[in-house]
Amino acid sequence: MRLSRYFLPVLKETPSEAQIASHRLMLRAGMIKQSSAGIYSWLPLGFKVLRKLENIVHEEQVRAGHVPMLMPTLQSADLWRESGRYDDYGQEMLRITDRHDRDMLYGPTNEELITDIFRSHVGSYKDLPLTLYHIQWKFRDEVRPRFGVMRGREFFMKDGYNFDLTKEDALHAYNRHLVSYLRTYERMGLQAIPMRADGGPIGGDYTHEFLVLADTGESEVFYDSAVTDLSFGDREIDYDDHAQCQSILEEFTSKYARTDETHDEAKFSEVPEDRRRVARGIEVGQIFYFGTKYSEAMNAMVQGPDGKKVPVHMGSHGIGVSRLIGAIIEASHDDKGIIWPEGVTPFHCGIVNLKQGDEEADAACDALYKSLTALGLDPLYDDRKERAGGKFATMDLIGLPWRITVGPRGLKNGVVELTSRRTGESEELSPEEAVKRIAEIYAGL
Structure with a gap:
């Protein structure tokens, strides 16, 4: 969505x-x-x-x-x-x-x-x-x-x-x-x-x-x-x-x-x-x-x-x-x-576009969204023209267990950021690895 x-x-x-x-x-x-x-x-x-x-x-x-x-x-x-x-x-x-x-x-x-x-x-x-x-x-x-x-x-x-x-x-x-x-x-x-x-x-x-x-x-x-x-x-x-x-x-x-x-x-x-x-x-x-x-x-x-x-x-x-x-x-x-447990979360993960309107960031978010959806997962893509702080606050408030953050700086290095809502810990992964990690998390549920 x-x-x-x-x-x-x-x-x-x-x-x-x-x-x-x-x-x-x-x-x-x-x-x-x-x-x-x-x-x-x-x-x-x-x-x-x-x-x-x-x-x-x-x-x-x-x-x-x-x-x-x-x-x-x-x-x-x-x-x-x-x-x-x-x-x-x-x-x-x-x-x-x-x-x-x-x-x-x-x-x-x-x-x-x-x-x-x-x-x-x-x-x-x-x-x-x-x-x-x-x-x-x-x-x-x-x-x-x-x-x-x-x-x-x-x-x-x-x-x-x-x-x-x-x-x-x-x-x-x-x-x-x-x-x-x-x-x-x-x-x-x-x-x-x-x-x-x-x-x-x-x-x-x-x-x-x-x-x-x-x-x-x-x-x-x-x-x-x-x-x-x-x-x-x-x-x-x-x-x-x-x-x-x-x-x-x-x-x-x-x-x-x-x-x-x-x-x-x-x-x-x-x-x-x-x-x-x-x-x-x-x-x-x-x-x-x-x-x-x-x-x-x-x-x-x-x-x-x-x-x-x-x-x-x-x-x-x-x-x-x-x-x-x-x-x-x-x-x-x-x-x-x-902080939703994975078994009951309304969406499996959130996607945050840090620079909506940037051609490369928009394309990367669209690709993530389609890849996750194709695997039967249900991501929530924050595609609003809203400041980054507001997007993060919304994602934290609604409590999705995982967030993928996409921005021009990370994309230059070929990575996005995957963050756990429960622990706050983040890691940089390629978009393909991030999709694979989310799929693995939900595979047994």
Whole structure:
């Protein structure tokens, strides 16, 4: 993309309402614009990152054997009355009456709707196990929306639901989700720590939240520092292998890590003193096993092997896709702006022309742009007639991991400058070597 043809409304000044780094930088980098309290328009740069995260989530869900679908944002209140949650959920639920005086709601979650779909079409244990998921806009009427996309009212979320014949099968689904989430977050450049959590209004005896450590996190967390040494890496996973999934779950959850809601000071004191940590965390996902809570209330039954009807065991699993963008920025930024991990960057690299209008510099930038594009990469070419300092500031603000700088002086020596946004280190390479280096960096992602 040529920047002269792109819509990137960057701001020089920080809006007064932005209290945390991610909110400030998303506004300044032209990623979002507030429409009303807690509701944002996603401008091209922000939308591009949102789609990248969505694609990673889809890929990892499908890899784990889960089936994508899409449910509506508006739901019938009758389903929520059937489960008993319509009056219990609270004022965060936006309730609506349509023109025929039917009670509706803007869905904050989808347990009732997916259970209704399941009971309408599945009647035998032979159709199990089954996990369905979708990624969809949701709404919770926060009393004090703040921190930009971190605690907005409208948000983009993946929620999945497993249906199993037995508790044992459902707990395997739970373990499978935990493993798939670990892989998902690492692909995004995040270390998300699974922590024992509270079931809240969704319910369930088994639940883990995934939290990214950040000073602006809304939760206080207590953990053994050994958990930050764990890495999923490039290990191969057979999601049908119960023992392997259980082993990985135990590896990542055996060390103490809890939110303030479930913190146990006695157990925490058993952690070696030099490894005890108290910090803040940003929740980016949660998994639940809640047994037959919804299937019994809503008569979601299947015929078992003995011919008798039994309620299915269920769980739900969520990832806050839009919230993840704020979490990534909170975990990866500096005074100049965002620093995107390579796995989620909106553009693979930036090209800065130091002397727009110079015949040789223009030709070299055009050649770089075409070479990178031909390799399936997506560069952002700053071809504006803007001073060099302004171009560098824009690139630093929007946080592309790599920048290729082209100027007449370097071209006389046959080189361009390749700069890492994260380290600030630069090296001079021929244009061909710079293209090769960028291609190598992204080859494994």
